[in-house]
Amino acid sequence: MTNKENKNKRRLEGIVISDKMDKTVVVEVSRQKKHKKYLKYHKVSRRFKAHDENNDCRIGDNVVIEEVRPLSKDKRWCVVNKI
Numbered sequence: 001m002t003n004k005e006n007k008n009k010r011r012l013e014g015i016v017i018s019d020k021m022d023k024t025v026v027v028e029v030s031r032q033k034k035h036k037k038y039l040k041y042h043k044v045s046r047r048f049k050a051h052d053e054n055n056d057c058r059i060g061d062n063v064v065i066e067e068v069r070p071l072s073k074d075k076r077w078c079v080v081n082k083i
């Protein structure tokens with residue numbers, strides 16, 4: 001891919017929490033968010049279904065996922081590489 005195509009795609013880093021589906025993994029992305037009133041930080045998590053073409057990823061792997069075109073009803077991400 002050229003830099004122009006890759007420019008607008010988001011990349012996130014997360015942990016694989018499920019690999020039971022064929023060519024699909026569920027990745028949990030966590031971040032720290034600041035509370036508006038109390039100004040303390042708390043953990044916020046979000047789960048994404050990502051395409052894993054060769055079924056390489058296993059539970060507990062750290063991966064980088066990238067935004068792609070819709071591949072199914074819930075899949076809009078693809079695994080780029082394992083960390």
